[in-house]
Amino acid sequence: MGASASRFIRRVASAPNAKGLFFSSSRSSATTKNGFLAPADVIPPVPSLAPSSSEKGTDSLETLSSSSSKGLNGMLAPPATAPVLSVKDRPNGKNESPGKVAFKRTYSSNSIKVREVEVGPSDFAKIRMLGKGDVGRVYLVREKKSKKLFAMKVLSKREMIERKKIKRALTEQEILATANHPFIVTLYHSFQSEGYLYFCMEYCMGGEFFRALQARPGKCLPEDGARFYAAEVVAALEYLHLMGFIYRDLKPENILLHQSGHIMLSDFDLAKQSNEPAGLPGMVHSEHNGLPLIDTMSCTANFRTNSFVGTEEYIAPEVIAAQGHTAAVDWWTLGILIYEMIYATTPFKGHERNDTFTNIRKAAVHFRDTPKVSQAAKDCIVRLLDKDERTRLGSRSGASEVKQHKWFVKTNWGLLRNTRPPIIPLPTANGAENGNFRHLKESNSLHLEEQILTPGGKSHSGAHGPSTLGADSADLFGAFSSVTLHYDGET
Numbered sequence: 048m049g050a051s052a053s054r055f056i057r058r059v060a061s062a063p064n065a066k067g068l069f070f071s072s073s074r075s076s077a078t079t080k081n082g083f084l085a086p087a088d089v090i091p092p093v094p095s096l097a098p099s100s101s102e103k104g105t106d107s108l109e110t111l112s113s114s115s116s117k118g119l120n121g122m123l124a125p126p127a128t129a130p131v132l133s134v135k136d137r138p139n140g141k142n143e144s145p146g147k148v149a150f151k152r153t154y155s156s157n158s159i160k161v162r163e164v165e166v167g168p169s170d171f172a173k174i175r176m177l178g179k180g181d182v183g184r185v186y187l188v189r190e191k192k193s194k195k196l197f198a199m200k201v202l203s204k205r206e207m208i209e210r211k212k213i214k215r216a217l218t219e220q221e222i223l224a225t226a227n228h229p230f231i232v233t234l235y236h237s238f239q240s241e242g243y244l245y246f247c248m249e250y251c252m253g254g255e256f257f258r259a260l261q262a263r264p265g266k267c268l269p270e271d272g273a274r275f276y277a278a279e280v281v282a283a284l285e286y287l288h289l290m291g292f293i294y295r296d297l298k299p300e301n302i303l304l305h306q307s308g309h310i311m312l313s314d315f316d317l318a319k320q321s322n323e324p325a326g327l328p329g330m331v332h333s334e335h336n337g338l339p340l341i342d343t344m345s346c347t348a349n350f351r352t353n354s355f356v357g358t359e360e361y362i363a364p365e366v367i368a369a370q371g372h373t374a375a376v377d378w379w380t381l382g383i384l385i386y387e388m389i390y391a392t393t394p395f396k397g398h399e400r401n402d403t404f405t406n407i408r409k410a411a412v413h414f415r416d417t418p419k420v421s422q423a424a425k426d427c428i429v430r431l432l433d434k435d436e437r438t439r440l441g442s443r444s445g446a447s448e449v450k451q452h453k454w455f456v457k458t459n460w461g462l463l464r465n466t467r468p469p470i471i472p473l474p475t476a477n478g479a480e481n482g483n484f485r486h487l488k489e490s491n492s493l494h495l496e497e498q499i500l501t502p503g504g505k506s507h508s509g510a511h512g513p514s515t516l517g518a519d520s521a522d523l524f525g526a527f528s529s530v531t532l533h534y535d536g537e538t
Contacts, residue, residue, distance in 0.1 A: 152536035154227050161224075164238045164529040166190070168245065168498035171199060178255075182206040182216075184493070187250060197235065200246040201493060204524060207244075215316040216244055217526050222292060222315040223248070224530065229464045230283040232303060232311045238529040240498040251311055253304025253472035260299055263470075266391040270424055272469030273388035276302075276310055277381065278458045283312045284377050285446030288343040289328065292318045293350070293373070297380035298358050299387065308468030317357070321350035331444045333451055343445030347374045359400060360393040364408045364434045378441030378449065382431025386412070389420060394432065408434065427454040 171188040174196075178185040183202035190197060207213050223234035223246060236247035253259065256276075260266055268276070280297065287294050296317040303311045329342035351371035357363070363379040365372045386394045394413065395406035412432050414425055430440035430452070441449045450460060459466070 152534060154229060155535075158535035159225070159227055160533040160535070162531045162533065164236060165531040166236050166247070167238060168240055168243075168495040171197070171247070171495055173199075173493070173495055182210060182212055183244075186493075188247075188495070196250045198232075198248045198250045200248065202244040202246075204239075204242055204244065208523065212316070213523055218318055218320065219315040220246070220527060221320070222287070222290070222318055224528065224532065225290070226286070227534065228283060228286045230279050230309065230311055231286065232313045233534070234532055236531050237527070239524060239527055240501050243493075243498065244524065244527055248313075249311075251303035251313075252306040253308065253470070255300060256302035256304055256310060257299035259304055259470055259472075260388065260391070265418075267418070268388045268469060269418070270389060270420055273385055274424070274454060274458065275463075275466070275469055276388065277385050278455060278460065279310045279463055280312070280381060280384065281446050281449050281455075282460065282463060283310075284381070285343055287312075287318070288374050288377070288445055289346050291346050292320050293347060293352070294318055294377050294380075295356055296358065296361075297377060297384060298361050299384065300358075304470065304472055306472055306474075308471040309464055319350075319352050319354070321347055329444075331447075335451065340444050340447035340451070342443075343447065344374055344441075344443065346445075350374075359403055360396050362404070362407065363436070365436050367404050367408055373436065373442075374445065375436040375439050375442040378431050378439055379436075381441075381449070382428050385424070385431070386428050389418065389424070390415060394428075421454070423452075423454040423456075427452050 170192065171190055174187040174189060176184055177187050177198060183200060183206070186199045186201065188197050188199045189195065202216055207216055220237055223232070224237065226234075232251065233249040234246060235249070236245070238245050238247075260268070267273075280302070284294060284297070292315075294312070294315070294317075296314060297312075301312065301314040303313050305311055327345065329345040331340050331342045332338065333340055351373055353369065353371045355366060355369065357366060357376075357380075361380045361383045363372060363376040366376060383393055383395075386392075395403055395410060397403040397406050412429050414420065427440070431449075433439040436442055440452060449455070450458075
């Protein structure tokens with residue numbers, strides 16, 4: 048095996064949380080109740096701030112950042128020339144100061160330290176609601192002790208029971224609690240009260256990518272900008288597939304803009320994992336140049352699921368046909384996303400739902416005369432939107448196959464998060480307000496200070512909490528782990 052191939056495999060092996068993909072044993076045997084992480088009895092100390100020479104290799108996915116903890120009170124747009132340190136890795140969005148000790152946020156399989164949960168609902172002050180769904184809401188909150196801003200997702204246990212969505216919440220926790228990737232939202236705490244589950248996550252000041260697109264001239268991006276964000280999405284999907292998950296809900300509304308302008312995938316409740324353990328990544332060779340490629344499709348073990356999920360204009364034809372679907376659906380949704388970023392609409396949208404589904408199954412992709420788009424971009428979209436999942440771009444070996452497409456030929460995959468993004472969110476005075484969030488009002492306010500932390504879900508919440516859910520509710524949510532996550536390189 049050549050040196051370049053060897054370096055590439057080492058990168059994948061050390062990529063965020065590539066647990067067990069190249070080796071069967073794990074450094075720690077601790078797992079959560081639902082199969083992943085659980086607090087260890089002894090927490091290894093955080094490595095010294097001064098990196099040793101062995102940490103400075105060119106294959107590392109680590110990035111230097113400032114010595115303060117991750118905050119959200121400012122944003123600094125990097126200069127247009129030369130790769131620079133991503134602001135995402137500068138916790139307060141500030142320049143390095145002379146004399147400050149640098150540390151590293153390490154994106155690797157063993158850099159997450161899991162402890163018993165260190166906070167509860169009453170440790171946060173609610174600022175406003177950022178979003179809402181059928182079983183929960185997302186709030187902008189401030190931790191009272193540290194004054195840090197977080198996005199807190201609060202899910203109603205009663206609604207989850209009624210809508211049979213408990214398993215989805217547990218799946219989301221599995222992903223968030225084990226993911227350690229620059230383009231996937233970071234989870235810091237998860238806990239529960241009698242009536243609710245809580246995910247305390249990194250607050251992305253840039254807001255929803257969908258609303259950022261809507262604010263652009265023509266509600267779209269130039270081709271280069273679309274390619275940049277498509278590349279970051281490919282990297283995130285590759286990571287999820289390596290973990291054995293199919294995302295299944297890619298759309299602009301589920302992409303957040305970090306204060307640096309880089310994207311972060313969120314909302315993993317529709318993600319699906321095979322009942323079988325994730326397979327090892329295989330090795331295939333490029334049909335174009337014979338180079339070895341990592342096969343991430345093997346990590347989902349060709350898993351097929353028959354559930355009808357997704358967003359209407361993004362649903363793949365095999366889902367509509369109820370033929371069952373694999374990880375190839377994620378590459379279909381990528382094709383829809385790229386088209387929407389460039390043309391400000393989806394390619395198969397009809398007047399009615401059934402019209403849209405008919406177009407998805409039968410209509411060819413149509414490209415308008417404007418804006419002018421390269422033939423490589425059109426070819427990439429057409430191949431991603433192949434109605435036959437067996438020949439769709441990405442269906443053979445996954446992300447590595449997509450990365451090899453000629454549209455991405457100038458993409459430097461190793462320096463994506465050190466490259467200036469096309470959209471830089473405007474800095475705000477307090478980091479708490481941004482036009483890319485919807486302005487929502489609560490009909491029934493949730494009082495965090497009256498919710499009591501209940502690791503087993505058996506205690507009672509305050510006067511404003513929901514009534515007792517019943518004796519079986521503790522068992523239903525017993526697999527939900529109350530944990531605090533620490534990441535090497537953050538204090």
